[in-house]
Amino acid sequence: MPEIRQDPLSSRWVIFAEDRERRPNEYRLARHHRHASQCPFCAGHEADTPPPIAQYGRDGRQALGPVQTHEDWLVRVVPNKFPALVGHDHAADDAERTRPVPPCHPGRPRDLYQQRPAIGSHEVVVESPRHVASLTELSHDEAMLTLRAYRDRLRHLRQVHTLRYALVFKNVGPAAGASLEHAHSQIAATPILPVELQRELSAAETSYAMHGECLFCRMLEQELAEERRLVATSADGIAFCPFASRTPYETWVLPRQHASHFEDQSLEQLADLARFLPQVLERLERLHPRLAYNFFLHTAPFDTLPLHHYHWHIEIIPRLTTAAGFEWGTGLFINPVLPENAARTLRD
Amino acid sequence: MPEIRQDPLSSRWVIFAEDRERRPNEYRLARHHRHASQCPFCAGHEADTPPPIAQYGRDGRQALGPVQTHEDWLVRVVPNKFPALVGHDHAADDAERTRPVPPCHPGRPRDLYQQRPAIGSHEVVVESPRHVASLTELSHDEAMLTLRAYRDRLRHLRQVHTLRYALVFKNVGPAAGASLEHAHSQIAATPILPVELQRELSAAETSYAMHGECLFCRMLEQELAEERRLVATSADGIAFCPFASRTPYETWVLPRQHASHFEDQSLEQLADLARFLPQVLERLERLHPRLAYNFFLHTAPFDTLPLHHYHWHIEIIPRLTTAAGFEWGTGLFINPVLPENAARTLRD
Numbered sequence: 001m002p003e004i005r006q007d008p009l010s011s012r013w014v015i016f017a018e019d020r021e022r023r024p025n026e027y028r029l030a031r032h033h034r035h036a037s038q039c040p041f042c043a044g045h046e047a048d049t050p051p052p053i054a055q056y057g058r059d060g061r062q063a064l065g066p067v068q069t070h071e072d073w074l075v076r077v078v079p080n081k082f083p084a085l086v087g088h089d090h091a092a093d094d095a096e097r098t099r100p101v102p103p104c105h106p107g108r109p110r111d112l113y114q115q116r117p118a119i120g121s122h123e124v125v126v127e128s129p130r131h132v133a134s135l136t137e138l139s140h141d142e143a144m145l146t147l148r149a150y151r152d153r154l155r156h157l158r159q160v161h162t163l164r165y166a167l168v169f170k171n172v173g174p175a176a177g178a179s180l181e182h183a184h185s186q187i188a189a190t191p192i193l194p195v196e197l198q199r200e201l202s203a204a205e206t207s208y209a210m211h212g213e214c215l216f217c218r219m220l221e222q223e224l225a226e227e228r229r230l231v232a233t234s235a236d237g238i239a240f241c242p243f244a245s246r247t248p249y250e251t252w253v254l255p256r257q258h259a260s261h262f263e264d265q266s267l268e269q270l271a272d273l274a275r276f277l278p279q280v281l282e283r284l285e286r287l288h289p290r291l292a293y294n295f296f297l298h299t300a301p302f303d304t305l306p307l308h309h310y311h312w313h314i315e316i317i318p319r320l321t322t323a324a325g326f327e328w329g330t331g332l333f334i335n336p337v338l339p340e341n342a343a344r345t346l347r348d
Numbered sequence: 349m350p351e352i353r354q355d356p357l358s359s360r361w362v363i364f365a366e367d368r369e370r371r372p373n374e375y376r377l378a379r380h381h382r383h384a385s386q387c388p389f390c391a392g393h394e395a396d397t398p399p400p401i402a403q404y405g406r407d408g409r410q411a412l413g414p415v416q417t418h419e420d421w422l423v424r425v426v427p428n429k430f431p432a433l434v435g436h437d438h439a440a441d442d443a444e445r446t447r448p449v450p451p452c453h454p455g456r457p458r459d460l461y462q463q464r465p466a467i468g469s470h471e472v473v474v475e476s477p478r479h480v481a482s483l484t485e486l487s488h489d490e491a492m493l494t495l496r497a498y499r500d501r502l503r504h505l506r507q508v509h510t511l512r513y514a515l516v517f518k519n520v521g522p523a524a525g526a527s528l529e530h531a532h533s534q535i536a537a538t539p540i541l542p543v544e545l546q547r548e549l550s551a552a553e554t555s556y557a558m559h560g561e562c563l564f565c566r567m568l569e570q571e572l573a574e575e576r577r578l579v580a581t582s583a584d585g586i587a588f589c590p591f592a593s594r595t596p597y598e599t600w601v602l603p604r605q606h607a608s609h610f611e612d613q614s615l616e617q618l619a620d621l622a623r624f625l626p627q628v629l630e631r632l633e634r635l636h637p638r639l640a641y642n643f644f645l646h647t648a649p650f651d652t653l654p655l656h657h658y659h660w661h662i663e664i665i666p667r668l669t670t671a672a673g674f675e676w677g678t679g680l681f682i683n684p685v686l687p688e689n690a691a692r693t694l695r696d
Contacts, residue, residue: 007592008567009551010544010547010548011547014594014680014681014683015682017684017688019684083673090576112566113570167673169674177673188678195356195677195679199679200357200358203357215356219357231373243355243356244353244354244362246360246362294672296676297677315676322523324517324526325515325517325644325665326515326534327525328663328665329515329542329645329663330538330544330545331360332362333362333363334362334368336366
């Protein structure tokens with residue numbers, strides 16, 4: 001059973017998951033082992049993953065029953081075989097249609113070292129039955145169903161009272177921590193509110209109290225007006241290199257219309273994003289073919305109703321530099337590329 | 349001129365240093381380019397670095413004047429050729445023997461985006477005239493003079509009123525962000541208190557207020573009593589894998605005797621550390637030959653006198669795993685090796 005521990009000094013949490021050392025890593029294998037015939041995410045290899053949590057068919061509908069052939073699915077959600085968080089009981093969820101009051105377990109007086117079971121879930125979204133490596137190679141239907149899967153899983157997981165948050169994220173390329181090439185995302189649900197979200201929510205709330213406006217909406221307005229850091233726009237979205245980008249070509253994607261919870265987006269909004277997000281990633285990949293990157297979705301926590309002060313967004317982090325002792329020791333980043341220059345290159 | 353910018357959302361600071369993209373990286377060059385004859389840190393190549401800030405001779409004394417031959421030095425401190433922080437005037441320092449009241453420049457009302465010049469310094473400590481890669485290959489004199497250089501530079505830099513902190517750190521191996529193989533450390537002085545230090549100081553102060561004891565001293569006591577995470581001890585020091593280690597085999601080195609400022613250590617204490625630190629690193633290197641790692645020194649900020657609640661320490665971070673989207677998006681870490689198991693392996 002994985003456990004989660006807190007460092008008394010930095011308050012940071014660490015998940016200990018000893019099973020994950022056994023993960024296969026196809027990037028470490030010889031090149032001839034990497035073709036589709038051995039990929040557990042390809043059509044025809046459905047038995048190589050645990051039974052699916054959800055599957056989406058060609059008609060765009062969710063097929064929950066067992067699929068007969070690989071013709072039947074475009075996107076599927078399966079449990080991670082080497083999960084960092086486990087123990088959240090999928091079967092029990094169906095009973096919990098509304099989020100109950102979470103139980104409180106007062107413990108012994110605060111010890112120097114805090115730990116608890118790493119209860120949660122860790123799911124994989126396989127984005128295509130074909131062996132493609134990038135979200136930019138997906139059909140519109142596949143991209144749309146991938147975003148549908150994100151939304152549906154968040155709507156489901158937020159019902160579970162032991163969970164406070166779920167991060168949707170993506171690792172592309174070995175330098176970004178990916179172990180498999182086939183296009184996929186992950187959804188990791190945690191029993192605590194992760195510190196990065198805590199910090200954002202707290203800054204956003206303070207800013208709202210001071211200005212009576214959402215911090216993200218202020219940022220959008222300034223980026224649209226200044227244009228210097230703008231990368232691209234769509235009907236519903238805007239992409240820009242943030243003012244204090246941590247890495248060269250870091251890019252954020254935000255909805256123009258204020259919305260705190262990704263899972264409240266309409267199908268029309270998802271369809272716009274399913275076109276826009278691959279366009280933004282394509283600009284990055286055109287600049288750096290086979291770019292290694294991570295992206296993640298920041299959305300409001302499960303135990304909140306729509307918030308005035310928070311705004312969901314996607315952060316894309318290209319992995320062109322290596323964090324070294326300075327970054328680890330200070331928490332500061334060193335970036336050799338100004339976001340204004342990065343955005344100009346990505347626009348052209 | 350590098351600048352430093354703050355993200356309004358996370359409050360994190362990023363240093364933009366466009367020059368650093370021009371850094372040479374010998375690890376990317378062909379293998380036959382990597383021998384000592386082209387290394388700028390080797391004896392005989394003194395002209396390949398900027399003029400030294402400090403040099404330590406074989407007699408253990410600091411030779412500030414120009415050295416005639418490479419026979420004359422064991423350890424030298426030179427400015428980083430591709431600095432992340434610049435503009436702190438070395439010549440002007442000599443006038444400032446005591447730390448004056450820092451000038452206050454009230455600016456315009458708080459803008460959405462904050463930025464300022466990245467004033468500071470970025471120095472390199474060359475740890476040996478010989479082309480060795482690891483601190484474990486240094487002679488005792490070289491290790492001792494390296495620690496002396498850390499202490500002397502911290503004592504010097506803390507006099508400069510524009511500086512609030514300096515991080516001493518080390519990158520070993522390309523996976524840890526090193527671009528040169530020759531054993532060296534770096535000292536980066538910043539005009540702000542880095543966020544990792546802010547967090548530690550704040551947790552330490554809260555804990556001191558609650559318990560009337562230094563948090564680090566409490567930790568030492570518990571680690572010595574429990575023994576499960578202990579790696580090694582010396583007369584003055586203790587090394588253990590912290591309870592919430594971020595990476596496999598993360599190891600911290602602390603002085604047994606409470607001390608907030610590294611620069612206040614005596615020569616006897618440094619001599620003990622000059623033996624102990626290589627012994628600890630040797631345990632890690634024996635387990636993983638040519639291990640890539642970072643270490644950094646956390647010490648109290650320049651504008652403090654000896655503190656009851658803070659305790660200097662060194663954190664060693666082996667780079668055996670890659671932070672991926674989950675870590676970037678949540679601020680949580682996933683570690684496949686429990687510190688109790690890591691410490692047992694390192695002890696044996």
